[in-house]
Amino acid sequence: MARDNRPHCSICRRKVLLGTGAAVTTGLAGCLGDDDPADDDTADDSADDAANGDDAGGDDEFEDFDLDDPVFPQTMQTLIDEGFVTGRMEDIDAFEEQDEPHYGSDIREVEGEDEIIEPSTLQFALTPTEDPALYADMVDPILENIEEETGYPCENNMVDSYAAQVEAMRADQLHIAGFSTGAVPFAVNLAGAVPFSIQVSEDDAGYRLWAITHMDHEDINSVEDFAGRNGAHGDPASNSGNLMPRALFDEEFGVEPEEDYSVEHVGDHENVILSVYHQDYEVAPVCSTCVARVAERGDVDANDIKVVWSSDPIPTTAFSYKYNLPEDVQEGIERAFLEYDYYDTEFAEEFEGRGEFIEIDYATHWHDILVTHEDNDIDLDDPADID
Template identity: 45%
Template sequence: MLSQRFSPLLLRTAVAGVLTTMAFQASADLSSRYTDADGDMVADIPSDESRWVDPSTLVFAYTPVEDPAVYADVWADFLDHLGEATGKRVQFFPVQSNAAQQEALRAGRLHVAGFNTGGVPVAVNCGGFRPFAIMAAEDGSYGYEMEIITHPDSGIESMQDLAGRQLAFTSPTSNSGFRAPSALLRSEYGMEADEDFETAFSGSHDNSILGVINRDYDAAAIANSVAHRMLARGVINEGDYEVIYTSETFPTTAYGIAHNLKPELQEQIQEAFFSYDWSGTPLEAEFANSGEAQFIPITYEEHWSVIRTIADANGVTYDCD
């Protein structure tokens, strides 16, 4: 097993109930632009060589964060390694939103990327994304937890106290920032968004965390790995917020490639991820704060099964055409 922490059938309370009572696993719903002859739920590499793309510059984007400039520096050494492995110039693309990242992939302007957990199925089905790697700890374990946080002086001490208050989500495609907490609140607490509590969309986990601390929101659903990194950088401090709910572990950001890159180039990119030496790099310094120390291989079919099921429980469909 690749992971010791990630257990897709053991999600806490309502999320666990949603998964165990589902009679089927949600499946991929690829756009008609793609084929899946091998049945692995991701777009095939085109069989027609004339459709292969071999750009002189590879464009890489990391999932949206509050300050993309910070992550341009974090990823710089890795992108130099990627350039050496592929013989390409590599450009960091500082996306401002999940929607912008998805659109760049679909339009062919993005070649290599890390998509947030809930955004991976959208990228796979609508953009031809082929995920192959995830960050993991030295022992191979990986993942993060969804937390619902509030300001210490908000008067919110339990999930029930969210009634009549404002809860911030990140974006509709986010797993921990929207889909998982929505399933939890609906099935365990009988609470519907904009009926039993007010909602807001902050755009990113960073924004949600800072919004709670600054009292822009009464509470927020976040990925705790983001909070851990913000704490380590001194952006926020211990005690700035309180946690009222913590889920079991979900897979974190998936790294992958556009389906129509030249097959040899796809192999070179994958090899670059798995051969990268993290020791003493900015990547190690940043992601050690959330326990990560290497890239390990994953498959969308296996490792995103729980995320597809949560999306299905929320009635998510992929009308990409």
């Protein structure tokens, strides 16, 4: 049974954790705000038009959306409204069980007492974002439960890249982390991470890889139409932002990134969707839940983004701990995630209402991601391949 999650006071747990490597970012042209309406009637009319799909993008030209038989293209707003941003719990349950990881090493095990570390303070870091400070206070309920269950103080850190996060755990400077999907295999192989949980809601789990463009590009309506375009990709180690598109687009559509369309790495998913929204780039692959949060904050108008293809659901951020922490500390960390209800917290509100955590198996749930890494000739033992 989930434990009651009481309101927590805000205490000082944050510090910047610097490591090697940094996500590449670019300056984005354009203004994030909207012009003021000429009068209240105009504003009301615009709101009514947007609600009916008669906005600047105009999705009335697309087929009606069926959650069980989706047809593309669709506006991003339609997919948000129809609940197609995430997968469903049955999708996670349906993964075919694997006895061992398809590629790379298995979860590391302690071979001797001299390997065990006992830090005075447990260090935690959420997967890097464009603005890590945005999530600084949101994780406080989790940190307090970790402290309660382990007896160790726990500090939140802000990291600036996937490489920095993996390197920090590798150097025993980070003990608990939410690693992004594509970075998880690096964390396991290089840093001794033990992925044990993902964040879900009662109905929703995982995310999707979307292929997007701006609604103004009327002649881009499929991944095949990416050919000859200038594209934005996310961090090189990002699963949906770079690695999976490189494996899937060529195999399924005959469109190879960098060969058939140009690729510029612009950082995280927020940078990617902003670059398409402001038309600095024509096409891009993105993580559905990541960009939906950008739209919900009002930084982009989801009616102006066209989704031309979507993948099946993919497991999201894997919460992990260092393999050589004392066993009772590992068990306490697991309890802090798996036995508490976080639905009434800002953390759940920010992440699509996902207020609970469920157990995952690395070999099983990361099987497709490991296939993708192998297809991309990624060396999971080489830190340079994270960048």
